[in-house]
Amino acid sequence: MKVDGKYIQTIWLDEDERRVKIIDQRRLPHEFVIVDLQTVDDTITAIKDMYVRGAPLIGVTGAYGVYLAALNAPDNQTNNDYLIQECNRIKASRPTAVNLVWAVDHVLAEVLKASDLHTKIATAKKRAAAIAAQEVENCKKIGEHGLPLIEQISRKKEGKPVNVLTHCNAGWLACIEYGTATAPIYAAFDRGIDVHVWVDETRPLNQGTRLTAWELGKHGVKHTIITDNAGGYLMQQGKVDIVIVGTDRTTATGDVANKIGTYLKALAAKDNNIPFYVALPSSTFDWRLKDGVNEIPIEVRDPNEIKYVHGLDKDKTTRVLICPAASPAANFAFDITPAKLVSGLITERGICMATEEDIRRLFPEK
Amino acid sequence: MKVDGKYIQTIWLDEDERRVKIIDQRRLPHEFVIVDLQTVDDTITAIKDMYVRGAPLIGVTGAYGVYLAALNAPDNQTNNDYLIQECNRIKASRPTAVNLVWAVDHVLAEVLKASDLHTKIATAKKRAAAIAAQEVENCKKIGEHGLPLIEQISRKKEGKPVNVLTHCNAGWLACIEYGTATAPIYAAFDRGIDVHVWVDETRPLNQGTRLTAWELGKHGVKHTIITDNAGGYLMQQGKVDIVIVGTDRTTATGDVANKIGTYLKALAAKDNNIPFYVALPSSTFDWRLKDGVNEIPIEVRDPNEIKYVHGLDKDKTTRVLICPAASPAANFAFDITPAKLVSGLITERGICMATEEDIRRLFPEK
Numbered sequence: 254m255k256v257d258g259k260y261i262q263t264i265w266l267d268e269d270e271r272r273v274k275i276i277d278q279r280r281l282p283h284e285f286v287i288v289d290l291q292t293v294d295d296t297i298t299a300i301k302d303m304y305v306r307g308a309p310l311i312g313v314t315g316a317y318g319v320y321l322a323a324l325n326a327p328d329n330q331t332n333n334d335y336l337i338q339e340c341n342r343i344k345a346s347r348p349t350a351v352n353l354v355w356a357v358d359h360v361l362a363e364v365l366k367a368s369d370l371h372t373k374i375a376t377a378k379k380r381a382a383a384i385a386a387q388e389v390e391n392c393k394k395i396g397e398h399g400l401p402l403i404e405q406i407s408r409k410k411e412g413k414p415v416n417v418l419t420h421c422n423a424g425w426l427a428c429i430e431y432g433t434a435t436a437p438i439y440a441a442f443d444r445g446i447d448v449h450v451w452v453d454e455t456r457p458l459n460q461g462t463r464l465t466a467w468e469l470g471k472h473g474v475k476h477t478i479i480t481d482n483a484g485g486y487l488m489q490q491g492k493v494d495i496v497i498v499g500t501d502r503t504t505a506t507g508d509v510a511n512k513i514g515t516y517l518k519a520l521a522a523k524d525n526n527i528p529f530y531v532a533l534p535s536s537t538f539d540w541r542l543k544d545g546v547n548e549i550p551i552e553v554r555d556p557n558e559i560k561y562v563h564g565l566d567k568d569k570t571t572r573v574l575i576c577p578a579a580s581p582a583a584n585f586a587f588d589i590t591p592a593k594l595v596s597g598l599i600t601e602r603g604i605c606m607a608t609e610e611d612i613r614r615l616f617p618e619k
Numbered sequence: 620m621k622v623d624g625k626y627i628q629t630i631w632l633d634e635d636e637r638r639v640k641i642i643d644q645r646r647l648p649h650e651f652v653i654v655d656l657q658t659v660d661d662t663i664t665a666i667k668d669m670y671v672r673g674a675p676l677i678g679v680t681g682a683y684g685v686y687l688a689a690l691n692a693p694d695n696q697t698n699n700d701y702l703i704q705e706c707n708r709i710k711a712s713r714p715t716a717v718n719l720v721w722a723v724d725h726v727l728a729e730v731l732k733a734s735d736l737h738t739k740i741a742t743a744k745k746r747a748a749a750i751a752a753q754e755v756e757n758c759k760k761i762g763e764h765g766l767p768l769i770e771q772i773s774r775k776k777e778g779k780p781v782n783v784l785t786h787c788n789a790g791w792l793a794c795i796e797y798g799t800a801t802a803p804i805y806a807a808f809d810r811g812i813d814v815h816v817w818v819d820e821t822r823p824l825n826q827g828t829r830l831t832a833w834e835l836g837k838h839g840v841k842h843t844i845i846t847d848n849a850g851g852y853l854m855q856q857g858k859v860d861i862v863i864v865g866t867d868r869t870t871a872t873g874d875v876a877n878k879i880g881t882y883l884k885a886l887a888a889k890d891n892n893i894p895f896y897v898a899l900p901s902s903t904f905d906w907r908l909k910d911g912v913n914e915i916p917i918e919v920r921d922p923n924e925i926k927y928v929h930g931l932d933k934d935k936t937t938r939v940l941i942c943p944a945a946s947p948a949a950n951f952a953f954d955i956t957p958a959k960l961v962s963g964l965i966t967e968r969g970i971c972m973a974t975e976e977d978i979r980r981l982f983p984e985k
């Protein structure tokens with residue numbers, strides 16, 4: 254995507270092919286810093302300390318970590334043991350991200366088949382790049398399948414701006430390019446459709462304010478930041494045409510786990526007859542699950558993420574305490590939007606309803 | 620209410636009867652500072668710059684402003700003109716607060732009837748104190764009428780904690796004592812009922828985090844701060860027994876204008892069969908209105924209230940920018956919760972349903 258007129262993805266291999274380049278997303282939106290990963294330790298730090306976040310991007314970063322492990326492996330018979338050990342360390346860096354384990358294991362399995370270190374390195378590089386390309390392709394397809402939803406509204410409104418509301422960051426910063434929820438938005442923008450995005454700030458970590466607003470702004474897409482409280486009012490006033498969000502895990506029956514607060518927006522969309530869509534690559538389906546509210550475990554995070562807010566004070570970044578120091582806080586990371594509130598799921602194979610039957614129609618092999 | 624074991628209200632006359640004392644609420648929760656108002660200018664600054672906020676408290680502050688005007692009036696025939704002029708200045712300090720105009724006009728009308736300045740001063744003091752006393756009495760009654768709702772849940776849960784969720788600050792800090800939404804909570808706490816409050820942080824101005832958490836904590840009431848996004852999840856998980864909020868204006872048909880985000884919580888309460896109550900003195904009814912969504916004007920405030928967050932950095936208060944400086948933000952202050960989502964209205968005369976018929980049953984004279 255574009256940043257200040259320059260094309261960029263969230264992760265790439267340097268020309269010397271010895272360094273993996275990433276954006277240090279912790280420092281957005283106030284600083285745009287590219288960081289080099291040269292070792293497995295660098296990779297683990299980047300994942301664990303959230304230089305990179307978003308399941309697809311974490312997966313690709315892990316895949317490139319296998320490449321860096323091979324690049325730094327001792328050139329002898331024991332390098333398989335070494336590689337397995339290094340991969341285990343990468344996989345443990347954020348144990349809840351399903352994509353990470355899958356991507357690392359996938360690259361490692363291919364690498365172990367190669368007989369010499371030179372071939373192992375070449376295989377790792379090729380496989381990591383292939384996973385990245387597949388993620389890009391999936392997001393691109395999501396954009397193509399979601400585009401008609403926005404085009405249709407634009408036609409109905411006779412070219413007046415289409416107002417999309419989104420929550421959290423399911424943008425290209427969470428993926429490699431295009432994003433999931435943002436893919437149809439970028440596709441519409443690139444076609445010249447007048448599109449405007451309401452960006453939920455997404456407390457407590459402000460992924461909307463920090464990341465979604467930043468990436469939309471850098472690509473030139475019109476947007477307005479709102480508090481997480483505001484979506485209902487905007488819908489009551491007819492100021493939202495469609496809601497599109499991402500998801501961290503979706504059941505085979507269409508229940509959607511996503512950043513906390515998503516459920517509240519889905520309720521408001523339903524109450525105001527506004528379409529509510531969820532964009533996801535099929536890897537996000539958890540085919541084993543049928544009851545989101547009771548089966549999807551919800552991560553509980555550090556209360557200090559609520560009690561302290563990060564930002565820029567004059568020209569230095571800092572954090573401020575926003576409540577009585579003695580007051581406890583509870584920090585639940587996700588909620589479940591029941592399938593009944595979801596108008597449709599936008600996948601790389603097309604759009605389906607949030608029902609077991611219709612999901613399986615698109616993915617009969619699952 | 621209690622602050623560090625000491626009994627306090629939000630506003631009172633000093634022993635010398637020449638200074639009005641208030642809490643500078645802008646500095647909560649990090650600093651507890653009592654400020655003296657000695658002149659009309661002091662009063663205007665306190666209201667305009669939000670040292671005091673909350674419709675009932677603004678009204679009482681304005682009423683005491685009339686007293687300060689009389690105290691400082693020239694002792695001659697022109698003091699009526701002087702008083703009228705000073706009252707106009709007070710009323711203009713925050714023109715949207717209905718209580719302010721009402722309270723100032725009410726005190727002024729009585730003052731103008733008195734023949735000499737000495738009597739005018741005495742009348743103003745007495746009338747301002749009477750308005751404050753009436754506000755306290757109304758909140759106390761709201762507490763008494765709301766208490767059985769909490770008692771009943773406590774009995775049903777066999778003494779396990781009753782979890783109340785509230786939004787914004789409709790606490791004693793917004794009133795003189797007890798508060799509106801908090802009145803039943805304090806009443807339950809004072810009876811020894813095990814009550815725990817989920818405190819919505821209430822972006823953008825964080826009245827929940829800054830004020831509600833502070834006042835509950837100081838009185839000793841168990842509470843937990845949550846993001847505005849979290850209420851739906853907590854309700855899905857059965858962790859909320861009742862929602863009680865305040866209101867800035869309620870129509871004769873029971874549509875409720877309150878701090879933005881209230882509507883989203885009401886939707887979630889409905890979806891999870893959780894009672895949703897609104898606590899209000901009858902002065903908050905706008906008897907002329909019948910359609911909240913279309914008739915109640917919604918205040919639009921400074922976008923910087925969203926873009927900057929205030930807090931404590933080490934030991935000094937400051938504000939930090941939390942988004943790209945170039946991104947616009949939209950700051951709508953209130954939303955409308957339609958009557959269909961409201962389980963009941965808790966007033967100083969008792970509880971009624973949010974219907975025109977039942978409201979008029981309680982207030983037949985309106």
